[in-house]
Amino acid sequence: xxxxxxxxxxxTPSVSFEYDNGTIELRGRSIPENSVEFYxxxxxxxxxxxTCPQPKTIFEVKLEYFNTSSSKCLLxxxxxxxxxxxxxxxxxxHWYFEKDDGDIEEAGEDYQAIVPLPFKMIEVDEI
Amino acid sequence: MPLKSVYKLYQDMETEQxxxxxxxxxxADLLTSVLNIMEDKLAIIxxxxxxxxxxxxxxxxxxxxxxxxxxxxxxxxxxxxxSISSDKASILIISKxxxxxxxxxxxFIENQKVEKxxxxxxxxxxxxxxxxxxxxxxxxxxxxxSNKGTAGLGLIDIARKSNKKIEYEFKPIxxxxxxxxxxxxxx
Numbered sequence: 001x002x003x004x005x006x007x008x009x010x011x012t013p014s015v016s017f018e019y020d021n022g023t024i025e026l027r028g029r030s031i032p033e034n035s036v037e038f039y040x041x042x043x044x045x046x047x048x049x050x051t052c053p054q055p056k057t058i059f060e061v062k063l064e065y066f067n068t069s070s071s072k073c074l075l076x077x078x079x080x081x082x083x084x085x086x087x088x089x090x091x092x093x094h095w096y097f098e099k100d101d102g103d104i105e106e107a108g109e110d111y112q113a114i115v116p117l118p119f120k121m122i123e124v125d126e127i
Numbered sequence: 128m129p130l131k132s133v134y135k136l137y138q139d140m141e142t143e144q145x146x147x148x149x150x151x152x153x154x155a156d157l158l159t160s161v162l163n164i165m166e167d168k169l170a171i172i173x174x175x176x177x178x179x180x181x182x183x184x185x186x187x188x189x190x191x192x193x194x195x196x197x198x199x200x201x202x203x204x205x206x207x208x209x210s211i212s213s214d215k216a217s218i219l220i221i222s223k224x225x226x227x228x229x230x231x232x233x234x235f236i237e238n239q240k241v242e243k244x245x246x247x248x249x250x251x252x253x254x255x256x257x258x259x260x261x262x263x264x265x266x267x268x269x270x271x272x273s274n275k276g277t278a279g280l281g282l283i284d285i286a287r288k289s290n291k292k293i294e295y296e297f298k299p300i301x302x303x304x305x306x307x308x309x310x311x312x313x314x
Binding site for chain 2: 114
């Protein structure tokens with residue numbers, strides 16, 4: 001499987017989806033006008049990944065801003081990860097938020113409430 | 128606008144502590160520019176990182192509302208003296224009139240959508256923090272995308288982040304359109 005590596009832009013996050021170590025990462029800001037279009041290839045990558053995942057899968061979410069249409073796309077990614085059978089991979093979500101950024105922290109808790117995957121909330125000085 | 132009105136406009140903007148005022152089409156490029164300008168300005172005028180982030184976040188949703196939902200098309204005549212071009216035109220005013228920020232937007236909306244939007248905002252305004260969270264999570268979890276790829280979460284998110292009631296007004300323009308004004312305060 002080919003990895004995805006995208007540089008971040010003013011409106012889209014940097015993306016690093018690496019098959020060999022089972023790590024996927026979004027970093028920066030996700031505020032595109034058309035989030036569905038941006039996230040479609042990431043969705044497709046994860047669908048393919050889910051057919052032959054690594055024993056351990058880590059999703060590193062390091063977003064400093066995201067808009068509401070991205071929030072929906074993020075949920076789709078979580079749901080794809082959740083749909084992989086537990087005996088094939090263990091999925092861990094690492095949710096980063098900056099110190100004093102209650103909104104991103106709360107957003108992480110919102111997902112935690114609806115996605116039955118283990119979340120680790122990680123406070124950092126700067127994302 | 129007569130030239131002598133320019134100073135009057137300057138004074139009005141000064142009184143309101145206007146940061147950015149814009150009237151016109153909200154394109155993707157405009158959106159990027161406004162966000163860049165505001166990010167720079169906020170870094171100078173706002174000490175609190177968390178307020179900066181809130182203002183930026185709310186602004187993103189307000190701008191994307193304008194970008195996705197502007198419905199005016201064509202030019203119509205309001206009276207003999209005034210014709211209005213409604214072609215996707217919007218207004219945006221960002222200011223800091225006191226110890227809070229205000230983001231005001233205005234855009235054309237089809238009359239038939241007014242009642243539904245009014246009741247949506249009223250519903251949001253009647254919810255407390257927990258109620259807003261529950262509504263957000265349930266739409267996030269169950270809702271579908273609209274045909275514009277929007278999630279129907281923008282106004283709820285604005286209310287959650289601003290922690291204030293959303294002020295609004297619908298001004299009827301003709302038998303097809305109203306002008307929809309929104310005022311969001313953040314502090």
